[in-house]
Amino acid sequence: MRATQNGIYLGDDRHALLTRLQSLVADLSAPDFPQLSSIPVMIDSYKVSRREVPCLLGTAFGHPKILDGHASISSExxxxxxxxxxxxxxxxxxxxxxxxxxQF
Incomplete structure (x- = not known):
């Protein structure tokens, strides 16, 4: 976590985080995906898994999908x-x- 003047951007400084997120949006919103032969990185013997990421745990109020007063786990x-x-x-x-x- 990197502290900033107004808070913490988890994992990176603000500029680096924005650059990564903008790249993700651009890739996923492009009309065509890249040609397979142009992707240099391959992963072999792969499987889809899960990993821990920072999130918020608590009781939700005003959430569009969780009833008020119910337990909530946020996205990343x-x-x-x-x-x-x-x-x-x-x-x-x-x-x-x-x-x-x-005492966070």
């Missing part, structure tokens, strides 16, 4: 600023309430 957390009371995940902005562990 990219920005966290407890002093301003906000966080940004892959999906949306969150207003931060009371932390479960104030």
């Amino acid at each position: 957390l990219f920005y966290f600023d407890p002093e301003r009371g906000i966080a940004r995940t892959m999906s949306r902005w969150y207003r931060l309430g009371t932390p479960a562990n104030p």
Whole structure:
């Protein structure tokens, strides 16, 4: 995690994170995918798996898909600023309430 003046951009500084996310958007929104022969990296003996990423755990209020007062696990957390009371995940902005562990 890298601290900034206003919070933490998880995994990178703000510019590097934006560059990576813009590259992902450009690749996925392109009308055609690249030719197989032009992709230099190959992964062999692969399988789809899962890995841990930073996220928010808590009780949701005002979420479009989770009933108020129910447990919630957010998508990947990219920005966290407890002093301003906000966080940004892959999906949306969150207003931060009371932390479960104030000694974060």
